[in-house]
Amino acid sequence: MKHLNSILVAALLLIGVGVANAQDENNPWAIEIGVNAVDVYPVGIDDKGRLPASTKGELFDEYFNLNDHWNILPSVSKLSISRYIGSGFVFSAVGTINRIEKLGDVRTGGQVGPFSGGELSYYSADGEIEYSFRDLINGPGGWFDPTLGVGGGYTWVDDIGFGTANGIAGVRIWLAENFAVSLQSTYKYAFEDSYGIQHFQHSAGVTFQFGGKDTDGDGIYDNEDECPETPGLPEFNGCPDTDGDGIEDRNDACPNTPGLAEFNGCPDTDGDGIPDPQDACPTVAGLPALNGCPDADGDGITDAEDECPNEAGPAANNGCPWPDRDGDGVLDKDDQCPDVPGTVANDGCPEVTVEIIEQLNEYSKTILFDYDKATIRQESYSALQSIADIMKEYPNSTFHIEGHTDSRGSDAYNMDLSKRRASSVMTYLTTIGIPANRLTSEGYGEERPVATNNTAAGRQQNRRVEISLDKDN
The missing domain is CATH 2.40.160.20 (Porin)
Structure with a gap:
């Protein structure tokens, strides 16, 4: 014992x-x-x-x-x-x-x-x-x-x-x-x-x-298998890594596509630092601000939506720069006269100079009327056409047509005649292509003489039609 x-x-x-x-x-x-x-x-x-x-x-x-x-x-x-x-x-x-x-x-x-x-x-x-x-x-x-x-x-x-x-x-x-x-x-x-x-x-x-139980048959017994019903790997305690990227499926945001740990298992195919699921352009390197899409011209519009991907332009023009067809420094969108060179001060339209007004009035001196009437004589049509052609070169300018008489006759009569003659010229110009909203007319009778009424030559000068720039329009 x-x-x-x-x-x-x-x-x-x-x-x-x-x-x-x-x-x-x-x-x-x-x-x-x-x-x-x-x-x-x-x-x-x-x-x-x-x-x-x-x-x-x-x-x-x-x-x-x-x-x-x-x-x-x-x-x-x-x-x-x-x-x-x-x-x-x-x-x-x-x-x-x-x-x-x-x-x-x-x-x-x-x-x-x-x-x-x-x-x-x-x-x-x-x-x-x-x-x-x-x-x-x-x-x-x-x-x-x-x-x-x-x-x-x-x-x-x-x-x-x-x-x-x-x-x-x-x-x-x-x-x-x-x-x-x-x-x-x-x-x-x-x-x-x-x-x-x-x-x-x-x-x-x-x-x-x-007697060991291995439900999923992965060689890891159920009591040690954290994923007992899904075949997995020993290094992940029996859990799978379907895409083989070293990140187990439970922690892998993209379990079926090999990816990177920094992106929770998702890939970054274009290498722009934006994982593919969050990248609107996953195969082309882009910018985070544009959800991973590129912007070659740096105008803030993705190349896919930019009609001019290599030239910076505003979104309002689909990524293209605004044109300036007449080359006057005023963009067409702001240019009231996009096909005619003008000035910035005049919204891209040419400005009417003193010389142009003088040229218009040289033509207007040749306008003739029937005696004591407002009817324009036919031989004046060519001068009126020249006036219209000049006015068309200044499409955003408004012209004022003045009618004048000499001192013979009553004041009232002269005033009425001058008004009718100025209106007659205005009406004719509208028929040959000048918009009515670019013309005004007024008669001044004998109020604005440019010469003496005591001589025939002076009275001839006072009976006239003048054209000026309407600065109020």
Whole structure:
């Protein structure tokens, strides 16, 4: 008993060293199939008289003397079913069979203690709790897996049965994730004073782990898989990276298109610093202010909407500069005379000069009327045409036609005649292309003489039609 106490204390101390998360969490079930050997010799001297002293040596004496002391049944003789219960601990239900021919240095052909009659049958059923040091030694998933454990069970040798307390040490060598070679040595202390046999039971076998659930089949078990229903990658804890850009789909704003981390997994095809989903022109480098579209002429209008993409212009003219057809420095949109060079002060139209007014009045001096009437004589038509041609060159100017008489006749009569003659000239000019809104007329009778009325020559000068610039319009 003192030897058993020493073994149990050592086992409990080792089990208490630490707690690990063994790989068995993923495959909680295991089956071991193997062979076992029973050895009663290296368990210490039996001082209770159950077996002759010759059957036993000191504790661990000739522990590996399998030729002289080990009883081995040459067939499958051990079956174990295990369940991982957490924190590195495994519970196992173990059944073994064997054939006893050797009790230390004694053979079972005759009477040996309470046993006689040749070979003895051996059966045992045990429950074991083992602790795996695999993760502590190797890290998760290592190949070297030593274990210590305790347990208890019941053993039958022929017709004699007795309970046992077990101390267990073993090792598994993992050749694959689910497959290992197992070696184990168990010290079984019998509680039956009359018939119980203290002994070692050694075993070797193969272990198969199973029971791990991998719903999506990506090789990562569900309990470690953050995306258990979608195949993924180990580096993303089982979650996918569909486009392979190193950004898992959960954090990827464009999971089906390879992209950059700075854009949450979205691409920037044209390299303008604007990710494609936010880029209205994803294949042509552009400006953030224009949603990623280019503006070659820098006028603030995207090239796609700019009718003159290489020449800056206002949006009001679809990105094209305003034209100045007559080249007078006044844009056509502001030019009242876009086809005639003018001045800025006159809204792009030419200004009527003193010289032009003088030229108009040279023509107006030749306008003749029927005697004492407002009817224009035919020979004056050419002069009126020349006047109209000049007026057309100044399309935004308004001209004032004045009628004048000499002093013969009454004032009222002269005033009326001058008005009718000025109106007659105005009317004629409208018939040959001068808009009526560009003409005004007024008669002044004899009020504005330019020469004396005392001579025929003077009166001739006073009977006239003059043209001036109407500055009020």
